[in-house]
Amino acid sequence: MEAKPAEVVKYLMINMGVMATVTQSVDAETAVVVAEAFGKKVVRGALPDDDGVAAAGVANMGNAIDEDPEESLLPRPPVVTIMGHVDHGKTTLLDAIRSAKVASGEAGGITQSIGAYQVTTASGQEVTFIDTPGHAAFSEMRARGANATDVVVLVVAADDGVKEQTKECIATAKLASVPIVVAINKMDKPGADPARVLNELMNYQLLSTEFGGDVEVGKVSAKNKDGLDDLLDKILLQAEVLELKANPNRAAQGVVIEAGMKQGLGTVATTLIQRGTLKIGDIFVAGASWGKVRLLMNHTGARITEAGPSTPVQVVGFDGVPGAGDVFTVVDKEETARTITDSRRKLLRENQAAQMQGDLKGNVEAILSGMLEDGAKEKMELPIVLRADGPGSAEALASSLRELVSEDEYFKVTCKVLTAGVGEVTKSDIAIAGVSNAYVVCFNVAANHQAVEDARRGDIEIGYYNVVYDVLDQVQERLDRIRSPTPDGVYIGRAQVKVIFSIGKVGNIAGSEVLDGEVRRGSNVRIMRMGRVVHEGALKVLKNVKADVEAMVAGTECGIQVSDFEDFQEGDFIECYIDE
Template sequence: MSKVRIYTLAKDLGVENQRMLEILDGLGVSYKSVSSTIEEETVDLIKQILAEESTEAATETVAAEAAPAVSAPEAPAKAGSDDVAPVASSEAPAASATAEIPHRAPVVTIMGHVDHGKTSLLDYIRKTKVAAKEAGGITQHVGAFEAQTSKGRIVFIDTPGHEAFTTIRARGANVADIAIIVIAADDSLMPQTREAIAHAQAAKVPMIIAINKVDLPQADPDRVKTDLTQLNLVPEEYGGDLVVVPVSAKTGEGVEELLEYISLTAELEDLRADPKAAFGGVIIEGRVDRQQGVLATVMVQEGTLHVGDFLVVGENYGKIKAMNDSNGARIKEAGPSTPVQILGFSDVPNSGEKVASAKNEHAAREVVASRQSDRRDVENARVQRRKTLEEMMGPLSEDRTVNLIVRADSQGSVEAIQGILARKETDAVKLNVMLAGIGAPTEGDVLLASTAEAHILCFSVTAPAGVKKIADNKGIDLKSFRIIYEMIDEVDRLIKGNLEPVFEEKYLGRAEVRMVIRHPKNGNIAGSYITDGSFKRNAKAKVTRGKETVYEGTIVGLKRFKDDVREVKNGFECGVNLDWEGVMEGDIIEASEMVEVIPA
């Protein structure tokens, strides 16, 4: 029995993809995405449902046209009626605010191994989807271009390569909405392919695999799909949810289908941006032109950019003197998902730096001065911020995952290490090897580790001095080992450090309240005598009155005479501040603290 793809059926029937998925949900049909296939029997049911909906809609229209017009009764006038909002506008759907924000074009980056056809694919799309008169010299001017398709506009970042992609992300900017991983059909997965996939996964952007060079006699797309499963990436036709499209950048085969999948993915991601919001954007690239001066390519992400606006990038600012679109044409304004080239900065901005607008030059200077002051404070302090337990390990209710990048001297060593790591996983801590390769760690590894909070472990290879320095500056854990057992010990340490700590309550001491002191600022203070153990500030406290527990909380303060103290021991008198007004003479206070249980 033949099958049909959901999005193809939706297109043929003139129905939105989202509506098609709603019908399938109502029928109880399982699917992974709009590119999944369904049986002909299901197609017949869908057509029947749509036909019934069409009939009902037509009947309602006829009835409405036949019904006589009835005027609504005029509401009686009330005193102060000017202060009352009209009934029609008194309530609005909660989701209306989101629905009113228009959709924006998806921004796509293309990555993969060298010589697998990334640039060729971009060139083919550019030549066929950009008007011929506008196509010339695009890459010389703007590091992005816009393609017009039957599904609308798609923006491609014309800086292929995972290093450029991750450099931007390392500065906290998320530019790309979708990543296309190009894999040659005659070569399958290569080291840079695995790196590109790891970078896309770290960025948490949807991935589409484009198997290129399918026109070659030696092409073997099935081998590529099988190899992908080794990375836990399962193509849709194998029962997974990974979109895989065979293409040829030479003949154009499959390119239309690839663009269709990009549009479908963007539709499901529901990409929106408010052109009326405050401007926000990201630097794609910057350079110096001998004739014009500093040129910067900016991707508009939110709001609208106008010629004459003041922009702030890092510790620099500038006024837009001129602005070109991706075709090189002069424009006066640019909305969301629009790459533009700007003339107006005095210094070349770095890729990935965030761009904001300012009302005027004075406001721009104030922002820059504030950022410079903050930087100087950080440089003078040189104190690394201490992370809280939750920041270091994530919310305690979640499973821990330790991200690792592994480098070794040979493929055999890599495979052996991966086998050891697989056996080291526990139910509480998962080891995620984002990247495993041969040779010394690279700057790209450090960038990936920075964005994914990963540790870099090297066996029998040493990081170059430059890479080691970058890792130190970014605070990345990069360690090299010559003995395999030392690496295993390090993995054990990482696992132990990510286990949820176990605490138990430890008894500290007991005190008898002998008088209650009324303090104008601190409230009631329990004048107490320590009869056993000791009391500590910030310890837990339990107050009992006879056999009843009347309070459980914290010792917020301890005093000996007029002095604040951290601890008071057995046999001494002290003032105990419980931040509770109900304490009475004769009450018994027990102090305890939570201590971590160190496993043997």
């Protein structure tokens, strides 16, 4: 408006009662009033984000903005998502179908991210497969797989039946309104019982065609490559019913399946093209990132010049790392891409600031409520700095870590993920960890040399993992140790103080009942009261009635005296440890 910032702030405060700073955002109505007060004419518009992209010059941004004419639509390959419980053979089945070793390259034999591949059947028809992880930590990633697919293949082990993640996959597919084809795998195993699997699936409204339902079921052995042609026929039959078509002669649009950093290439995003054709040199927008296509690679890593509908392709040329599930859209010019991403990044920053304020308010309220509530648990947090090989992995792991908890009657310990980023650990990550005394978790990534040196100097621990089970299990162990720290030695038993005896010059003796294990004279002890450690020392005297004894076992009563401590209270716990 060619006005000094101080004048605008002054007008807001005095005339409108808005206590604003120079960098603060105001709503549109307030902005109009202020601008008109300064003699400016205001024309109301809209930021060019997902709902106003067309006005900003984005070519064909979703069905909500434009529809392809019926005559421009051509048949396209079906996109099939492989889902199922962990270790039921999803990747091995896909491996058998496309005759390439994929499962052998997965840490722990399980898929940690989403992979997209395209195969050609014996009849010459192309099918695009998306392989999603089966572990519970990757529910969000499985959901993205279903939302980008035409058909879901639900893999169930014939010797194991329907499991927890199987149920999640069924719910995910139904939520996305995607038809399901069931693949009963591991038919070669001695304990295979397909009838049991079919009966269990009926509990989730999946009735096979042989029972009069509409769900196609294929019985396969991925290991022996039996029944694969029959399964592919059932998939293609389902795809034929859907009459899948797309317009290849237009600007490309798709969805980011997974993204990460690769040495020498920068950000590489596996993208599923849903309509149009993506070409080298195209300018695109994906979430809050934009770029120009510098390189296209197919699922085998070979370079290609273009990718049509239902084609999974690795795109190089992003200015940042997009999120898994972000809409990928080709735009007409660089200026448009910058405008869109700038507005999205601004909105993202505002949302993050609002969330931080909300978290701060929630923390203050939690502290105050804890002060007011009688007998409230003391809450502690384990700070974590998380770095992963892709945004999908980072997001899913962060979500799972936040759900971990260790609690007892007095204490509750949870995880607080300070940052969850993509790529190697850097100096800034170590700086954050140093300030907050955080544990650094690296999932399929490493720390650079400078970060390692800083971590050593600051005594900051870095954990390297390539299997999600290990991350969750070891962080859970840390939470348990925070809640109940162990002094030097090995835990051997615990007693509870029932009554206190005061014996002249001897001092106070704790009349106690041994609850588990044994208590032993000379052992290290820790005295716990209301979840707090009130003393650590040595068990000096142990008596059974009046006789001195070496040890007392669970279920017995004894008298305990601890070195340099007499302030026993009824209900105290005495935990005993011995040197290894």
